[in-house]
Amino acid sequence: MTHPDTRPAPAAPHTGAGLAVAVHDLTVAYRDKPVLWDVDLEVPPGLLLAVVGPNGAGKSTLLKAILGLVPAAAGQVLIHGEPLARARDRVGYVPQRGSVDWDFPTSALDVVTMGTYRRLGWVRRPGRREREAALSALERVGMAALADRQISQLSGGQQQRVFLARALVQDTDVTFMDEPFQGVDAVTERAIVDLLKDLRARGRTVVVVHHDLQTVPDYFDWVALLNVRRIASGPVADVFTEENLRLAYGGRVGFLERKADPTPAPGGRDDPTTPHFGRIRP
Amino acid sequence: MMSPQVEIQLIAAVTAAACSLVGTFLVLRRMAMLSDAISHSILLGIVVAFLAVGDLASPWLILGAAATGVLTVALVETLHRTRLVKEDAAIGLVFPALFSLGVILLARHAGAVHLDTDVVLLGELAFAPFDRFAPGGADLGPRALWIAGGVLLLDAAALALFFKELKLATFDAGLAATLGFAPTLIHYGLMSLVSVTAVASFDAVGLVLVVALMVGPPAAAHLLTDRLPRLLGLAVLMGAASAVGGYWLARWLDVSIAGAMAATVGLVFLLALLLAPQRGLVAAARRRASQRLEFALAMLAIHVAQHECGPDAGDECRADRVHLHLHWEPGFAEVVLRAAEQRRLLRREGGLVRLDEAGRDLARGALTR
Numbered sequence: 001m002t003h004p005d006t007r008p009a010p011a012a013p014h015t016g017a018g019l020a021v022a023v024h025d026l027t028v029a030y031r032d033k034p035v036l037w038d039v040d041l042e043v044p045p046g047l048l049l050a051v052v053g054p055n056g057a058g059k060s061t062l063l064k065a066i067l068g069l070v071p072a073a074a075g076q077v078l079i080h081g082e083p084l085a086r087a088r089d090r091v092g093y094v095p096q097r098g099s100v101d102w103d104f105p106t107s108a109l110d111v112v113t114m115g116t117y118r119r120l121g122w123v124r125r126p127g128r129r130e131r132e133a134a135l136s137a138l139e140r141v142g143m144a145a146l147a148d149r150q151i152s153q154l155s156g157g158q159q160q161r162v163f164l165a166r167a168l169v170q171d172t173d174v175t176f177m178d179e180p181f182q183g184v185d186a187v188t189e190r191a192i193v194d195l196l197k198d199l200r201a202r203g204r205t206v207v208v209v210h211h212d213l214q215t216v217p218d219y220f221d222w223v224a225l226l227n228v229r230r231i232a233s234g235p236v237a238d239v240f241t242e243e244n245l246r247l248a249y250g251g252r253v254g255f256l257e258r259k260a261d262p263t264p265a266p267g268g269r270d271d272p273t274t275p276h277f278g279r280i281r282p
Numbered sequence: 283m284m285s286p287q288v289e290i291q292l293i294a295a296v297t298a299a300a301c302s303l304v305g306t307f308l309v310l311r312r313m314a315m316l317s318d319a320i321s322h323s324i325l326l327g328i329v330v331a332f333l334a335v336g337d338l339a340s341p342w343l344i345l346g347a348a349a350t351g352v353l354t355v356a357l358v359e360t361l362h363r364t365r366l367v368k369e370d371a372a373i374g375l376v377f378p379a380l381f382s383l384g385v386i387l388l389a390r391h392a393g394a395v396h397l398d399t400d401v402v403l404l405g406e407l408a409f410a411p412f413d414r415f416a417p418g419g420a421d422l423g424p425r426a427l428w429i430a431g432g433v434l435l436l437d438a439a440a441l442a443l444f445f446k447e448l449k450l451a452t453f454d455a456g457l458a459a460t461l462g463f464a465p466t467l468i469h470y471g472l473m474s475l476v477s478v479t480a481v482a483s484f485d486a487v488g489l490v491l492v493v494a495l496m497v498g499p500p501a502a503a504h505l506l507t508d509r510l511p512r513l514l515g516l517a518v519l520m521g522a523a524s525a526v527g528g529y530w531l532a533r534w535l536d537v538s539i540a541g542a543m544a545a546t547v548g549l550v551f552l553l554a555l556l557l558a559p560q561r562g563l564v565a566a567a568r569r570r571a572s573q574r575l576e577f578a579l580a581m582l583a584i585h586v587a588q589h590e591c592g593p594d595a596g597d598e599c600r601a602d603r604v605h606l607h608l609h610w611e612p613g614f615a616e617v618v619l620r621a622a623e624q625r626r627l628l629r630r631e632g633g634l635v636r637l638d639e640a641g642r643d644l645a646r647g648a649l650t651r
Contacts, residue, residue, distance in 0.1 A: 029364065067460055103510045104310065114450050118461040123443055152506040166457075255335045260318045 002161035016078030020045035020174050020205035021066065022127060026075030028058070037229040039075070042179045043222065046203045048196050049233075050210040050219070053226035054249050059209040060096065062226060063176045067093055079174055089118055092172035094163050096179050102152045108162045109147040111135055138167040140198075141191050157188030164195055175199065177208045181215075189269070193219055207272045283421070286411035287529075293426045294525035294543060297483045298495045300434040302503075302521030303441060304476045305496030309471075309504065310452050315370060317496035319358065319377035320351040320473070321480040321489040326384035327351070328481070333391055339381050339425075340399045342483050351477025352470060354380060402644050405488030407539045424487040433482040440475055448472065449510060490639070491540040495521050498547035502554035505561050524550050578618045580648040581608060583627055586637050587645040 012055065016022030021043040028036040036058040043049050047259050051059050064070045066077050079087035090184050092115075112134035113126050120126060121225065138144045160180055167175050180192050196219065199206055210216060216223055216236060224233035225248040226256040232244045284292070308317050324347040330414060331346025332338060354376055361372040410426040422428070439611070441448065447468050453460040455465040481506025483491050483492045505515035527550075535542065556563050589598035598607055605615030619635070627641035637645070 064456075067456075068458055069456055069489060088460070093456065095454070095456050099309075100454045101312070101457060105504065105510045105513050106449070107452065107509070111453070114454070114457060114461075116448060117450055117463065119448070122447065122463075125446055135513050152508070170461075 002201060005140050006276070016042075016081045018045075019043060019078070019082075020080060021207065022076075022078040022081075023062075023066060024076045024078075026062070026077065027073045028061050028070060029073050029140045034228060036065065039226070039230045041224055041233055043205060043207060045205050046200060046209070047205060047221040048140040048200055048219065049205070049207045049222040049224060050236075051207060051224045051226055052210055052213060052216060052242065052248070053231075053267070057227045057248070059226055060178050061214065063093070063178055063207070063209060065148040067091065067176060072245040079103055092167045092170040092175040094175065094180055097160055097163065099178075099183065102154075102159060104151065106151060107148050108138065108143060108154065108158075109134055110150055110153060111162050112165045112169055118170065133169050134165070137168040138162070140168060141165045141195065142187070157184040160184050160188055163190055164192060168195070172204075174205045179209050179211060181210065181212060213245070283333075285522075289424050289427060290407055290539070291428055291526050291529050292415070293424060294407060294529060294539070295522040296427065296430040296434050297486050298499070298521035298525035299518045300430060300437050300479050300541075301435070301483055301492060301515040302499040303437045303514060304472070305521075306500040306517045307441075307448055307452055307530070308476060308496060309500040314334045314497045314501075315373050316355060316358070316473070317476065317480070318493050319354050319373045320477050321484060321492040321496075323377045323380035323384070324348070324351050324477060324481050324484060325632040326380045326387070327353075327490075328389045328484075329384045333387065344478065346472060347481040348477040350380065351480060352473050355470070355473045378524050403581055405484070405486055405491060405540045407487055407640075410486055413524045430486060437475055437479055442469070444471070449481070466527050487543070488540045491544050495543040498551050499524065501615050504621045505554045505558040514638060520550055521547070522552075538550035566638040575618065575621060578614070579608055579622055579625075579627065580644060582622060582635075583641045583645040584648060586628065586635050588640060590635075590637060594632070599635045601633055603631050604635060 019042050021041065023039060023041040026036055026039040026041075027034065034113075039062060041062075051062060053059055055251065061070060065072045065075075066084075068077075077084055079091055084091070109131065113130055115137070116126055116130040116133055120130065127256045135144060135147060138147050141164050143158060143161050143165060143171055143178070146158060151159065151162065160182075164177075164180065167177070181189055184192070196208070199222075208220070217240060220236060222234060224235050225231040225244050227248045231248040295483065305314075305317060308314055327347035327350030329342050330350075331340070331343045334346075335342045357376045357380075358369065358372045362369045363369055367375065393406035411424045415422045415425040415428045419544075447463055450461070450463060451465040451468040455469075458465040458468065480489075480496075480623045482491050483495070498515040499521035500513070502520055505511050506516055507513050524546040525543050529539055531537075531546055532539040532542035532564065554562070557565075559565055580589070582604065586599055587606070589595050592598070597603060601619065604610075604619070605612045610618070619628075619630070622641065623630070625640065626638055627644060628635055628637045630636075
């Protein structure tokens with residue numbers, strides 16, 4: 001998948017064997033408006049993948065659909081070769097910071113402790129072991145001193161690090177992060193990068209929705225360019241090209257150029273008058 | 283045996299505690315208005331169940347009513363999910379429909395019973411002690427107290443058992459889902475609790491008070507603490523205290539007990555809003571005033587430091603003219619000067635302001651910060 005036109009081999013059943021994340025033909029629509037069109041994405045284990053694309057490209061929706069948080073109209077998701085239902089405990093999620101109410105009456109430590117709830121199951125309460133795990137996760141993101149702080153009294157970057165600590169404590173094989181770098185200070189940015197590298201060193205896979213194109217080559221191994229459909233995905237060196245970026249961010253321009261292409265291509269978006277085409281199979 | 287007065291207060295306090303307990307999670311989920319919707323539409327369930335079984339004391343009434351409460355939530359969400367109406371509008375559409383259906387059925391078919399609209403709105407707390415729970419002739423107290431106590435126990439047990447799950451699903455439903463804690467199930471579980479609590483409380487205190495007790499005490503408690511267990515405890519205490527206080531207010535003013543209790547809930551919230559140590563309006567105003575003074579002190583120190591050795595020191599540093607240069611009201615300048623003298627930042631000598639060492643430090647610090 002080093003070129004945008006390269007498609008996965010047809011017909012072969014998708015086993016997702018050897019892949020941390022395998023997404024096939026994922027389509028998500030809100031009512032009749034497509035948000036993701038027939039997206040394929042294959043992520044080998046042990047690497048850091050950035051998902052980039054313009055606003056409204058469906059980056060967050062891709063994550064949520066993979067995690068089963070929004071219903072998919074079509075498609076298949078495999079995590080380490082298993083459907084999500086059987087791989088739930090191998091998947092962690094760091095939502096956008098704005099997705100929760102930071103006025104909620106709780107402390108940083110308590111939020112991180114929530115990451116241990118899966119192991120506890122229903123009804124059982126977190127004990128000292130869980131709190132210690134949470135505290136050491138806070139320490140890893142440099143937040144141990146603020147463990148007892150009410151979460152609304154933390155800065156944006158500190159709140160982000162609380163979320164990261166919560167993902168750390170879940171200790172999952174695959175972690176999905178939605179814009180962790182959004183609006184954070186330099187200290188936090190550094191902490192996130194170190195954390196990502198640490199996770200990779202331990203063989204974990206991290207899929208990150210990212211908005212800063214300039215840092216993609218520095219921070220990530222692989223990149224997926226998305227604009228409702230997948231434009232390209234693969235190693236940064238191969239895929240993070242000017243042409244692909246133009247296809248992803250050029251919107252209408254990309255669409256017009258693609259129309260001249262002999263192979264029928266999915267439609268561009270951002271213009272309500274532009275018709276959306278699904279991939280037409282021969 | 284307790285006196286009717288004590289019984290009324292007990293019923294009210296226990297009901298209030300139960301409402302505040304489940305109400306806390308409604309408020310935290312920003313679903314306070316659902317308490318309004320549920321408590322109104324359960325009337326339909328009560329009337330339908332009554333028409334079906336023909337007995338006002340039947341437990342089917344509670345179940346039927348609780349089911350309507352959950353149905354209300356489901357209808358609101360279905361309507362909201364169409365993305366054609368916002369959630370608040372969906373609430374405003376669903377519950378008046380169900381409530382008015384209940385009122386019509388009540389007027390047409392249940393006219394003979396003592397279910398009437400006054401009772402529905404304000405309850406009949408004053409008469410609650412006359413309805414005794416007396417299995418086999420042994421008087422065990424008012425029935426309403428047993429119902430309220432049972433519901434409080436149910437709520438407390440459910441919240442204690444599923445505290446962690448409720449907290450998680452309320453704070454971050456997405457995480458709850460990825461951790462396998464079915465937030466929808468938790469949501470409807472909570473809504474069932476709210477419905478059962480509303481039904482039981484509605485019988486004793488009427489639906490106006492149900493709404494007041496589910497929203498007021500938790501909202502007030504949230505101003506006083508930022509820890510969830512403490513918030514729950516405070517909400518229960520404030521709810522129960524408002525109930526008892528409202529009873530005495532009603533006696534004093536000779537008005538509806540439920541009305542006086544709702545008013546007390548509002549009063550307690552107002553007090554919390556004004557006087558909460560961190561978030562209260564008074565504390566906020568004080569903080570602003572002290573910041574204003576600190577800023578004025580720094581301004582004054584800098585002004586004097588700039589000019590006291592200059593050629594125009596005789597004018598710029600005159601104690602009675604400083605306010606002109608700083609564009610202050612003369613009264614405010616005097617307050618600032620006095621505060622500065624008290625802190626030994628400066629002295630007034632022969633009508634001139636002279637900085638002390640501390641004042642010079644302040645000016646230097648403010649300029650180099």
